[in-house]
Amino acid sequence: MQSGLVRPLPNMLPRTLFNAEHEAFRETVRKFYEKEVVPNIAKYETQQHVDRDLWNKAGAMGLLCATMPEEYGGYGVDRLYSMILIEEQAYAMDSSTGFSLHSDIVANYVNNFGNEDQKKKWLPKMASGEVITAIAMTEPGTGSDLQGVRTTAVLEGDDYVINGSKIFITNGYLCDMAIVVCKTGSNEKGSANLSLIMVEADRVGFSKGKPLNKIGMKGQDTCELFFDNVRVPKENLLGMEGMGFIMLMKELAWERMLVAIICQAGSEAAFAHTVQYTKDRKAFGKPIGTFQNSRFKLAELRTEIDFSRAYLDRCMELQLDEQLGVDAAAAAKYKISDMFSTVVDECLQLHGGYGYMLEYPIARAYIDNRANRIYAGTNEIMKELISRSL
Numbered sequence: 001m002q003s004g005l006v007r008p009l010p011n012m013l014p015r016t017l018f019n020a021e022h023e024a025f026r027e028t029v030r031k032f033y034e035k036e037v038v039p040n041i042a043k044y045e046t047q048q049h050v051d052r053d054l055w056n057k058a059g060a061m062g063l064l065c066a067t068m069p070e071e072y073g074g075y076g077v078d079r080l081y082s083m084i085l086i087e088e089q090a091y092a093m094d095s096s097t098g099f100s101l102h103s104d105i106v107a108n109y110v111n112n113f114g115n116e117d118q119k120k121k122w123l124p125k126m127a128s129g130e131v132i133t134a135i136a137m138t139e140p141g142t143g144s145d146l147q148g149v150r151t152t153a154v155l156e157g158d159d160y161v162i163n164g165s166k167i168f169i170t171n172g173y174l175c176d177m178a179i180v181v182c183k184t185g186s187n188e189k190g191s192a193n194l195s196l197i198m199v200e201a202d203r204v205g206f207s208k209g210k211p212l213n214k215i216g217m218k219g220q221d222t223c224e225l226f227f228d229n230v231r232v233p234k235e236n237l238l239g240m241e242g243m244g245f246i247m248l249m250k251e252l253a254w255e256r257m258l259v260a261i262i263c264q265a266g267s268e269a270a271f272a273h274t275v276q277y278t279k280d281r282k283a284f285g286k287p288i289g290t291f292q293n294s295r296f297k298l299a300e301l302r303t304e305i306d307f308s309r310a311y312l313d314r315c316m317e318l319q320l321d322e323q324l325g326v327d328a329a330a331a332a333k334y335k336i337s338d339m340f341s342t343v344v345d346e347c348l349q350l351h352g353g354y355g356y357m358l359e360y361p362i363a364r365a366y367i368d369n370r371a372n373r374i375y376a377g378t379n380e381i382m383k384e385l386i387s388r389s390l
């Protein structure tokens with residue numbers, strides 16, 4: 001397998017988001033991916049999950065939950081650090097590590113809605129990598145329509161008793177704790193039925209399926225979770241009963257941004273690989289990059305990618321000021337994930353037959369990218385959200 005490590009080409013409009021401390025952090029993350037992840041991607045893809053000790057190494061280097069407050073094991077830094085982590089993962093063309101879901105989604109739920117005991121119990125161990133986490137919303141019978149969740153949590157004495165199952169859960173196979181979206185109310189109340197309950201993986205009745213056999217992202221341990229009369233103390237409830245839907249809504253704009261960031265950086269990585277390839281590969285006695293079609297295709301892609309970069313970085317500025325609207329974030333997620341699909345398709349074409357071979361990073365990017373248009377809300381749901389703002 002060829003190394004996916006690549007540096008993006010400079011954008012036509014220079015980026016302005018980062019200071020020297022951010023860039024120093026970027027260097028640390030880059031080295032981590034170069035040394036610890038890239039050499040092992042083939043192994044992760046074969047076993048369908050990363051090694052557990054990779055999480056401990058990431059934690060020891062301060063790469064997990066960095067935005068969490070210092071008293072809970074983080075560094076209290078801004079979300080540009082999350083952006084850098086995701087970008088460097090994409091520039092390494094890695095789709096195995098599920099750090100972002102753990103640090104930028106699950107940790108936010110615990111920090112935003114957990115009580116002091118819950119934060120102290122979970123966040124420091126999440127930051128060190130001792131505890132790996134997942135968020136379990138989707139079920140075999142419902143994905144886009146969260147209100148259709150059928151997993152139930154019934155209060156019996158001081159315990160919730162949970163029954164049901166979840167599917168397509170990122171970090172599911174390795175997780176030590178999952179935040180599970182459960183129905184706690186009666187059928188009539190719709191979204192007011194939903195609650196978030198933290199379930200430890202060693203609870204009796206909690207079992208995991210094998211990592212699912214996906215078309216791409218093969219090193220990512222996406223799996224099914226099953227709950228058979230799982231008893232958890234009522235202290236495991238996050239926030240208030242019946243407030244699950246509202247809590248899930250709070251960070252949705254940010255969660256969509258995470259996907260947009262992956263796709264933007266993934267497009268830049270695929271583009272950089274392809275520019276290099278078209279310089280190296282010769283046909284008819286000259287580099288394929290010298291043909292007018294290749295040059296025009298690359299110019300078009302450069303333009304698409306840079307227009308999108310400007311929009312995304314502006315969204316990020318608004319996100320840092322907590323001013324990013326749901327519609328703007330939905331637009332970033334849908335448009336940039338669509339662009340990523342176009343970019344990898346055009347880039348694969350410029351690789352010719354080698355682009356179809358899995359040992360080439362562009363081939364893996366081609367299949368890995370596809371899920372981005374589906375998770376964190378499908379692109380059709382994003383268009384629903386945008387249209388509601390009209």
Ligand SMILES: Cc1cc2nc3c(=O)[nH]c(=O)nc-3n(C[C@H](O)[C@H](O)[C@H](O)COP(=O)(O)OP(=O)(O)OC[C@H]3O[C@@H](n4cnc5c(N)ncnc54)[C@H](O)[C@@H]3O)c2cc1C
Pocket residue numbers: 101134135136137138141142143144145167168169170171217222371374375376377378379380381384
């Ligand atoms: C690799 C991967 C990782 C994932 N990780 C997680 C995770 O960690 N946790 C988790 O909970 N889930 C996860 N998911 C699940 C993901 O969030 C869902 O697959 C997604 O929300 C879509 O739900 P669904 O698959 O049930 O599709 P459905 O909701 O059945 O949708 C099927 C099709 O119908 C369309 N559709 C549905 N409703 C509408 C509508 N109102 N208007 C127009 N079109 C509509 C959809 O856009 C889609 O094209 C993951 C999925 C994948 C593939």
